Amino acid sequence: MSAIPGPPGHPLLGVVPAFERDMLGALEESFAAYGDCVAYRFGPGWGGIGFTAVAAYHPDDVARALLDSAVFGRDTVGFTVIRESIGDGLLTLTGETWRRHRRIVQQLFTARRVAGYGALMAAEAERTVAATTGHGDVVDLHDLMQRYTLRVVGRALFGDDIDAVVGELQELVGLLGETSTARRLQLFRLPLSLPTPRNRTLRDVRRRLFAIADAVLDGCAHDADPAAENLLTRLRGARDEDTGAGLSDQEIRDEVLGFLLAGHETTAGALTFTLHELGRRPDIQDRIAAAGPEADALVRASVMEGMRLYPPAHTTERVTLVDTEIAGYPVRAGTQVLISPWVTHRHPAFWPDAHRFDPSRFVGTHERPRYAYLPFGGGARACVGMQFALQEATVVLKALLARFRVDTVGHDMTLTPLLTLRPDGPVNARLTARVPAGVR
Numbered sequence: 001m002s003a004i005p006g007p008p009g010h011p012l013l014g015v016v017p018a019f020e021r022d023m024l025g026a027l028e029e030s031f032a033a034y035g036d037c038v039a040y041r042f043g044p045g046w047g048g049i050g051f052t053a054v055a056a057y058h059p060d061d062v063a064r065a066l067l068d069s070a071v072f073g074r075d076t077v078g079f080t081v082i083r084e085s086i087g088d089g090l091l092t093l094t095g096e097t098w099r100r101h102r103r104i105v106q107q108l109f110t111a112r113r114v115a116g117y118g119a120l121m122a123a124e125a126e127r128t129v130a131a132t133t134g135h136g137d138v139v140d141l142h143d144l145m146q147r148y149t150l151r152v153v154g155r156a157l158f159g160d161d162i163d164a165v166v167g168e169l170q171e172l173v174g175l176l177g178e179t180s181t182a183r184r185l186q187l188f189r190l191p192l193s194l195p196t197p198r199n200r201t202l203r204d205v206r207r208r209l210f211a212i213a214d215a216v217l218d219g220c221a222h223d224a225d226p227a228a229e230n231l232l233t234r235l236r237g238a239r240d241e242d243t244g245a246g247l248s249d250q251e252i253r254d255e256v257l258g259f260l261l262a263g264h265e266t267t268a269g270a271l272t273f274t275l276h277e278l279g280r281r282p283d284i285q286d287r288i289a290a291a292g293p294e295a296d297a298l299v300r301a302s303v304m305e306g307m308r309l310y311p312p313a314h315t316t317e318r319v320t321l322v323d324t325e326i327a328g329y330p331v332r333a334g335t336q337v338l339i340s341p342w343v344t345h346r347h348p349a350f351w352p353d354a355h356r357f358d359p360s361r362f363v364g365t366h367e368r369p370r371y372a373y374l375p376f377g378g379g380a381r382a383c384v385g386m387q388f389a390l391q392e393a394t395v396v397l398k399a400l401l402a403r404f405r406v407d408t409v410g411h412d413m414t415l416t417p418l419l420t421l422r423p424d425g426p427v428n429a430r431l432t433a434r435v436p437a438g439v440r
């Protein structure tokens with residue numbers, strides 16, 4: 001494995017300081033310097049302290065890492081840290097228990113079911129539009145989109161709005177991201193039960209998140225109408241087709257928390273980043289506002305392109321279960337493997353002029369390997385909410401752009417790669433009402 005090239009890093013800490021400073025920048029630089037397969041040393045690399053992770057950036061290697069589950073497993077450092085914080089939902093489970101949950105949960109996200117949420121998404125999109133006057137107000141796109149996605153996932157899950165907890169959830173998601181990302185980069189991870197300041201924060205976040213899930217579920221437990229059509233009643237009623245078994249109350253709670261977390265910050269990010277870029281492209285906005293099939297294709301392509309440049313799930317991990325190879329280099333069993341859509345989405349062999357926002361990359365057909373683009377992962381563990389997210393995103397973009405012209409205020413966003421990619425501060429844009437046809 002020593003043959004794999006990689007940045008020399010700090011003598012004792014390896015890449016940890018560079019990752020703490022700017023992880024995505026460090027990944028991009030090392031990809032430019034060393035190519036499709038890069039070794040990253042965490043810690044000194046001697047005395048059994050720390051470990052070396054290997055990145056697979058080429059789409060062919062990404063495909064193997066995501067598709068070949070006999071070679072690439074999921075019990076990684078990162079997922080263990082997430083699991084400590086948010087429990088045993090679909091995102092963090094492995095093995096047979098994951099398979100059982102997946103069989104049940106995916107019944108909730110079939111194309112027909114997702115289409116059934118169109119009306120509530122449209123209603124929430126209208127509400128979002130109505131919240132702005134259009135007199136040139138400057139709004140924080142991230143806040144606006146987080147509220148929209150939380151309300152959509154809340155209503156889809158529980159059939160009710162979750163406005164009472166939106167503010168607290170927004171705060172907790174930020175804290176969870178910061179503390180668990182820092183914990184992931186620690187070389188010595190003290191057990192969560194030890195009362196270090198960070199562990200205390202993480203435990204407090206965990207307690208408050210579970211309290212929110214319990215409170216919301218309690219409210220729904222007494223819901224008189226078991227026939228109500230929402231994700232929760234379906235989750236409670238769903239049975240594994242193979243065994244006939246359903247999920248226990250605790251399993252349902254962990255899944256619900258997972259949906260609340262995995263299901264809003266990612267989509268809110270995708271929308272924020274897309275609108276930020278569209279806010280500099282009035283020409284594309286005009287074509288979307290014109291409505292019709294071309295506009296529909298373009299709005300979808302804009303979201304896809306937004307997620308190419310700014311993939312909300314910027315990096316994921318696998319661990320090798322057996323000795324294998326990546327890009328021709330031998331890699332030992334037990335190695336952490338980094339997969340980074342952020343880097344692969346900028347691979348110059350597949351994305352010419354990669355830093356330019358250009359939705360036409362996703363209009364019509366283009367020759368490129370399947371895993372040159374992977375905002376939703378792939379293989380058996382691909383995002384279960386993909387169709388839901390895409391529909392949710394296109395509905396609100398169409399509604400907003402039909403009514404307003406969006407002008408980005410300020411220059412570049414600065415982003416922090418926490419569990420998902422988050423803007424560092426407000427992402428401001430000016431929303432001005434479009435002049436309705438015929439009114440001049």
Ligand code: HEM
Nearest residue numbers: 090091262263266267270313316376377381383384385389
């Ligand atoms: C733009 C929005 C979204 C993005 C970019 C996204 C991205 C991803 C990615 C990359 C994975 C796979 C991670 C890996 O393999 O390591 C994943 C898994 C998952 N996502 Fe999403 N997601 C989005 C929206 C949603 C929504 C709306 C939901 C649910 C309401 C959701 C629920 C999940 C769950 C439960 C998993 C775990 C699936 C499994 O391991 O079986 N996601 N997501």
